[in-house]
Structures are given as C-alpha cells and as structure tokens.
Amino acid sequence: MADPSQDGAKKVRSGGPSELAKAEERTALWLLIPTFVIILIIAFYPLGQVFVESFRQREFASGNPGTWVGFQNYQQLLAVTMRQLPVELGDDGQPVVEDGEVQYESWVRVLPREPNRYRAVWEFGLFGNRYVVGAITPEFIRAVWDTIVFSVVAVFFETVLGMIIALALTAKFFGRGAMRAAMLVPWAVITAVSARIWEWMLQPTRAGLFNTVGSALGLNDGRTNFFGEAALQLPSMIVMDVWKTTPFMALLLLAGLSTIPKELYEAARVDGANPFRQFFSITLPLLVPTLAVALIFRTLDSLRVFDIFQVVLGRSRYSMASYAQDMLISVRDVGMSSAASVVIFILIFGFAVTYIRILGVETE
C-alpha cells in the first residue's frame, strides 16, 4: 500500500484542486481494493458458483465434472402435491372403524410414484375428509416449515423477554452493573457449546435437570425424551435459542430505551398516567425504530439457524441450513445442496426486503 500513497502525494503537491480530487479518488480506490477482492473471493464468486451448481448434478469432492440437469434439482426439492386419503374399506366393503375412528388408507397408496416417488409431509383432516401433503423431498419441505415456525416463535419470545429484561434494567438499583454483565454471559458462550450444555440438561433420564425437576414437581415421569419425541424437538430448540439470544435483544432494546427523554415520563406522571399507560403511549411508540432493527437482525439470524440443530438433532430433524449442509457433506449431492442454498438465499433476502419495506427502516 506504499506506492499509491506516494503517487498521491506527488499529485497533491504539484496539481490544483481537481488534481487533488483525482488523487483522493485514486487513494480511496486503492484503499477499497483489499476489501472488495476478499468479498469477491468469499462471497460473490462462491454465490455464483452455488447458483450454477444448482442446475447441475455432481458428486461432492470428486473429479467428476457432472452434468447439466436444468431445473431438475429445484423440482426435486420443491415439488409438492396434495391428495385426499380414501377411507379404508374392509373385506365386507364397509369402512374400517377402530376405537370409534374411521381408518384411512396409507399415503403410500395415494401419492404418485412415477416418475418421482412422493412421500408424506403432513396429514390433516378438513370437513370430515382426510388429506395428505406429499413431496419428493419431504425433509426439505419440513425443514423450511420448521425453520419458519422456529424463527417466528423464538423471535417472539426473545422480544417479549428481552423487553421485560430491558425495562427492569432501566431502573437504578444496587447490582445493576453485575446484571448487565450477566446478560453478556449467554451471548458469549459458543453456540455449539451451549447446545451441548442444554443437551445435557435435557437428557431423557433423571440424570438431566429438566427431567429431575419435572418428576419432582409431578409434571412427567422423569423420562421425557426431549430430542426424540417429534412434538418436543422444536420447542427444545426454541428454548435453547431463546436463552442464547434474549440478552442480545435486551441490550438493543436497552440502548433504545436510553434515548427516550426522561421528561416525557415526568410529564406523563404529572398527568396521572399509570405505568402501563406510560409504556403503551410513550415507551412502545418511541421504541419502534429500535424494535424494527432488532426484529430484522434476529429474524434473519434465526432463519439461518444451523449450530443447535446440527449439534443436537443431527439428521433426525433439519433446519434449512442443516439440511443444505448435510446434503453437501453426508449425501455428497452438490446439485441438491446448492439448489437448497439458493432457495434459502432467496427466502432470506425476500424476507429482509419486505421487512424493511413494511417497517420503513432507514439504512443510514
């Protein structure tokens, strides 16, 4: 970086103001080159590469150049169909009823099998009929759905808890500094490590904290398998994520709260507004810009969730990112992994753009 500066120096001394401006422009470009070269190598080129690979079929880390397959990978990933499940008929031609419930045929007989085999994602009942949603890659469809549910619920709880913590910390009390420090602890723990700590606390026996406490309080039999039971997998992930990221939310909101002038509250108190009234007519409206930014940060972050899903659930349940990574490393299917990555990229970017539009956040 020595050359451009000396070059600029000569120009500055010999030329007029326009020369000076040119020299400044040249120096600025030299200063920006390293940043842009790095961004090009680690972001734009790989992104382009992923985009191209998503239209090809190739085995991961092999010399095989692969073949073009057009939109086949996307079709494999995203193809979804819905069928009505017929009532199961017994040998006598009457519907089979077990325990007072009408039995339906298995989805295997209803979903298409040629040219691609569809498997069930969900079954649901509506107006007395039973339907099945099938997909060629049900794992991915479920991963997208799970990630969205995870993000919405986790961010909701983080915001509410973060708000409570932030409001509590605006009060002046002995030990406030210690509290602020304690808030940074969950944030500073490595996410993959915090996943293992929670994994240990949520053990399926009473060696785990939650089962010990649960059985002591008579809530369960002390053998709840938090990561094995499908219905408990997402809630467990949400609990882990909320613990880890609530402090970040609280810090952002605390910073936002500190910008609200104290006089407003004094005036409100004089007017006889109670604390709830004060919160909804002063705090919340003035906090909207901060809240918007915090929500965007957190939602974008949780849509990319990888660490906790990969560490705790592995291949038993995926987030979008852990699906794409597993497709690449374990299944070694570059095409499908890349197509999944492109879908994730588009989802996240689309989400960011709409969010920013709706909330009208300024970028500067």
Place this chain on the structure above:
Amino acid sequence: MNKRTLHILQRVGFWILIIVIFVYLMFPFYWALVSALKTQRELIQTPATLWPDQPTLQNFRAVLSSATFLRALWNSTLVSVAVTALSLGVGSFAGYALGKMRFRGKTPSLYVILAMTMFPQIAVLAGLYAVIRVLNMPAIPSMILSYMLFTLPFTVWVLTSFFRGLPDSLLQAAQVDGATMMQSFVYVLLPLTAPALVTTGLLAFIQAWNEYLFALTFTIIEEQSRTVPVAIALFTGEVARQEPFGEIMAAAVIVTIPLVVLVLLFQNRIVEGLTAGSVKG
C-alpha cells in the same frame, strides 16, 4: 392497603424479577460447571443433584490432557486472532475511504457492504468449498479467509461511521502541514480510532471463536485442524462408551471462561459495538 405496604410489595416484586432474570441467564453455565465437578458415577446417578457430593477435578484433568482438545484450543486461537487482525487491517482502510473521502461509487460500495452483513453463510458454503479446493488451501487458512465473510462487512460498517464522525478539520490541518492522505490516516486518524478498533476487534474475535458451520465443513477430513466448537460438538470419550458429558461440560467451562473474562473487562465497549447502527441518536 396503605401506600407504604404497596411500596414495599413493589420493591419485593422488583427484586424477585431481578433474581429470576439473573438465575435464568446464569443457570445453564452454573449447571455446566457443577456437572464438570462431578464424578462419572454421580453424573449418571438419578435424580441429578444441584451440588457435587465429592467435587473432583478429574474431568478438567482429562480434558486438559487430551491432545485433541489442546490442539483445538490452539487452532481456535490462531484462527480468531488472524481473522481479527486481518479484518481490522483491511477494514480500517475501507472505513477510512468510505468515511472520509469523496469518490464516485461510494454509495453503491456502502450498500454492497451493508447487504453483506445479511448474507447467509449457508448460501456460499458449496461454492466456497470449491474455491478452497481450487486454491488448494489447508483448513486453517481457509477458515481465516472465509470468516471474513461475516467479520469484514461489520468491521467496515462500524469503522466507516466512526471515521465519518471525526472532524474534517483534523485532516485539513494535517494536509496543510503537507501530510498525504495516507500519512494523515496513519498518524492522525488511526490513533483516534483505537476505541472503535478495540470494539470491532473484540466482536470479530468472538464471532470467529464461535463459528461452527464453516469449521465443521472444512475440517471434515482434516481432523487435526478442528476448532473448539467442532471439537466439543464431536467430543467422544477415550474410555466410556456413553457420551462423556462430565468431560464435555469441563471443556465447555474451559472455553467459556476466557470469553466471560473478556466480556466483563470490555463490557461497555461490547455493548456499544453490538448496538452500533441499531439506535439512532
């Protein structure tokens, strides 16, 4: 109920809230510490206890004598320090140009960098792997290079706004004295940015220390290059067939304590950095 009792009740309620929040934030870390101090027998004993019967350092000893873990600590330190240094170096050049100079294409450059902060890592994973194969890079330099995907945009963004906040008169004075743009950068502005460098440097370090996706993927074959998050996620015991949670918790405590110390020392700086850009005014 008179005013006095109401006031006392309010105080009590407030303190209960504060204590609940404190316990909620600290408990998992406490649990990891307590579990790390338990013997293997006590760990699998049910129900779990809040305090070890016979505290032992056996798990810590086991972890600290594990070559895999020590190697991971070294790898993580190396990667995080290098990422931080590179991001600060490259980032302060860019921040200076974007914050203090006039040139065409400045606004688009800023937008590209802002967009990068929202970039999902997973979107470039397969392509990045291909780049690394072409460049024939071992895992450690690969991690150092690729972690800048998330440290660099943030560093540039914060430093740009910091440089912009410095008075122009400083630069003009230096230029009147015959200093070039680069000289005024190195001798006048850079010393003033020290606080911002500390903040962004800390955050870059912590992010790099925390990273799991790239580290896991790049070291899938190169086991000797694994960093701490990967090593702990894939930790298996030398002896026990069961997952050695005592040792895992000991490892978790060991890698968390330096960060907690760092965070406590630089509390205000970190909060400042985390909230930078999110709050106006």
